[in-house]
Amino acid sequence: MTKVVRIAAGQGFWGDWLEAPYRQVTGGPIDYLMMDYLAEVTMSIMQKQKSRDPSLGYAKDFIPLMQRILPVLAQRKIKVTANAGGVNPTACAAAVAEAARGLGLQGKLKIGIVTGDNLLDRLDGLLALGHALANLDTGRPLRDVRDRVLSANAYLGAWPIVDALRQGADIVITGRVTDTGLTLAPLIQSFDWRPDAWDRMAAGTVAGHIIECGAQASGGNRLLDWQRVPDLANVGYPIVEAHADGSFEIVKHPKTGGRIDVPGVTEQLVYEMGDPAAYITPDCVADFTTIQLSQVRKDRVRVSGVRGKPATDKLKVSIAYSYGYKAVGTLVYSWPDALAKAEAADRILRQRLKDLKLSFEAIHTEFVGVDATHGPLARKARQAHDVPEVQLRIGVRAREQAPVDRFTREIAPLILNGPPSVTGFAGGRPKPEEIVAYWPALIDKQVVKPMVEMLAV
Amino acid sequence: MKKQLLAIAHARSGDKGDTANVGLIAKHPKYYPLLVKQVTAARVARHFKGMITGTVERFELPNLHALNFLLHGALDGGGTISLKTDAQGKVFSTALLRMVIEVSR
Numbered sequence: 001m002t003k004v005v006r007i008a009a010g011q012g013f014w015g016d017w018l019e020a021p022y023r024q025v026t027g028g029p030i031d032y033l034m035m036d037y038l039a040e041v042t043m044s045i046m047q048k049q050k051s052r053d054p055s056l057g058y059a060k061d062f063i064p065l066m067q068r069i070l071p072v073l074a075q076r077k078i079k080v081t082a083n084a085g086g087v088n089p090t091a092c093a094a095a096v097a098e099a100a101r102g103l104g105l106q107g108k109l110k111i112g113i114v115t116g117d118n119l120l121d122r123l124d125g126l127l128a129l130g131h132a133l134a135n136l137d138t139g140r141p142l143r144d145v146r147d148r149v150l151s152a153n154a155y156l157g158a159w160p161i162v163d164a165l166r167q168g169a170d171i172v173i174t175g176r177v178t179d180t181g182l183t184l185a186p187l188i189q190s191f192d193w194r195p196d197a198w199d200r201m202a203a204g205t206v207a208g209h210i211i212e213c214g215a216q217a218s219g220g221n222r223l224l225d226w227q228r229v230p231d232l233a234n235v236g237y238p239i240v241e242a243h244a245d246g247s248f249e250i251v252k253h254p255k256t257g258g259r260i261d262v263p264g265v266t267e268q269l270v271y272e273m274g275d276p277a278a279y280i281t282p283d284c285v286a287d288f289t290t291i292q293l294s295q296v297r298k299d300r301v302r303v304s305g306v307r308g309k310p311a312t313d314k315l316k317v318s319i320a321y322s323y324g325y326k327a328v329g330t331l332v333y334s335w336p337d338a339l340a341k342a343e344a345a346d347r348i349l350r351q352r353l354k355d356l357k358l359s360f361e362a363i364h365t366e367f368v369g370v371d372a373t374h375g376p377l378a379r380k381a382r383q384a385h386d387v388p389e390v391q392l393r394i395g396v397r398a399r400e401q402a403p404v405d406r407f408t409r410e411i412a413p414l415i416l417n418g419p420p421s422v423t424g425f426a427g428g429r430p431k432p433e434e435i436v437a438y439w440p441a442l443i444d445k446q447v448v449k450p451m452v453e454m455l456a457v
Numbered sequence: 458m459k460k461q462l463l464a465i466a467h468a469r470s471g472d473k474g475d476t477a478n479v480g481l482i483a484k485h486p487k488y489y490p491l492l493v494k495q496v497t498a499a500r501v502a503r504h505f506k507g508m509i510t511g512t513v514e515r516f517e518l519p520n521l522h523a524l525n526f527l528l529h530g531a532l533d534g535g536g537t538i539s540l541k542t543d544a545q546g547k548v549f550s551t552a553l554l555r556m557v558i559e560v561s562r
Contacts, residue, residue, distance in 0.1 A: 271478075272473060
């Protein structure tokens with residue numbers, strides 16, 4: 001009963017620190033490396049890549065990363081769970097297998113592939129069967145934007161990953177699986193937890209939530225006493241040390257920077273939180289109001305007491321659709337009267353857009369250095385009118401591309417025909433950007449069929 | 458005496474669609490009752506007047522000496538739609554810490 005399972009966070013998002021996974025597998029003992037790659041709109045970017053080239057559609061960085069750490073993984077018997085597969089887990093697994101063969105790891109590695117989350121080809125059938133896939137925020141039925149849908153993926157939970165691990169997978173590559181499922185699955189597998197052990201499911205889910213954003217639980221982006229967090233240049237990413245009873249400790253490797261303490265773990269617990277008593281995942285409903293934290297010693301926080309309730313009969317679906325266009329332009333104004341000059345430029349620009357009879361869904365102005373982060377709350381501060389410089393940042397959004405294109409040509413003229421002391425335009429005209437928006441919905445669990453394939457290298 | 462929340466609490470914020478969440482955490486358990494009593498959903502809605510278009514919900518986490526606020530309509534549509542610098546609500550946390558409350562000696 002003294003068995004301890006160590007799960008290390010390697011990536012908190014696609015684009016996170018490339019050194020982190022290598023440091024996690026070499027810096028001390030771990031059993032699993034967990035890597036979260038998928039943010040809400042990532043799937044649509046991957047879907048676009050796949051439509052241009054059917055061999056793409058996954059987190060490409062994952063391949064050179066695996067190439068670098070595969071020899072260590074094989075030597076130290078460390079397993080990997082990662083949702084790097086995006087909309088093409090099979091191609092991602094094939095690329096990893098090829099990298100492994102290049103390293104002479106034939107016969108030494110099994111890759112588990114989790115699919116079944118991708119609903120794009122089934123959408124019309126599901127709608128015809130009466131699944132409205134209504135927007136969770138607005139209540140609108142998906143029918144309204146059906147012709148503009150780019151991707152649709154159900155969030156799978158821990159269980160298909162558990163299946164892959166039980167079949168002997170060393171590396172599990174998934175599509176849209178919940179961030180927390182990547183941590184919960186190795187715990188279920190290691191401790192043989194039952195599906196209806198709701199407190200255990202909730203504990204593993206909380207563990208996953210704490211480490212899914214990487215260093216945000218070990219000293220990164222931490223507000224309290226931030227100046228006293230040591231050596232962030234050498235920050236240690238968080239590691240879960242879990243016990244069979246569902247309790248666990250958050251630690252990091254020795255001789256790394258950062259800090260693991262109760263205030264820091266608390267900051268991460270409340271991050272992106274809804275109703276704390278009902279943190280809903282495919283695997284359970286976790287109650288964050290039952291979590292007990294205690295500082296065991298330096299850089300070691302114990303988490304216990306987590307209670308859970310039965311999972312719901314729904315899965316969340318992440319749908320991406322084409323929304324319209326936007327562009328953001330900036331100019332910098334200097335002292336004296338920096339803010340007044342930027343405000344005058346904003347008024348002039350808005351008048352010109354009006355005179356051109358351009359129609360926008362939104363025009364949004366910020367004065368960076370004065371109100372971009374705290375809006376009117378910051379404007380009340382005394383110093384606002386004596387700042388050394390202000391960046392005027394103005395953005396527009398429209399359903400059509402033409403007005404957005406025209407807007408991008410109205411910034412530069414202000415340099416010579418607007419208020420004085422203006423600079424900072426070396427970047428040239430702003431670029432119009434297509435908006436791919438996020439449409440969250442629910443679907444009956446029973447219509448989604450997770451699948452697990454094994455690929456022997 | 459009046460004090461800014463910054464003196465007695467810390468916070469982290471994030472997003473879910475067009476909603477920003479702010480987790481407000483007492484620096485010491487003795488300050489938690491002050492937060493519960495004074496930092497009400499209505500007070501937070503007034504604090505963010507002009508910055509959010511929807512309602513404010515509050516949840517209590519006495520185990521963590523923390524309150525969680527959901528600020529609906531805070532992110533100009535949120536995610537990729539938003540034109541805001543802070544499209545993902547990352548610094549609503551520090552904006553809340555500007556609020557002034559009454560702290561007895």
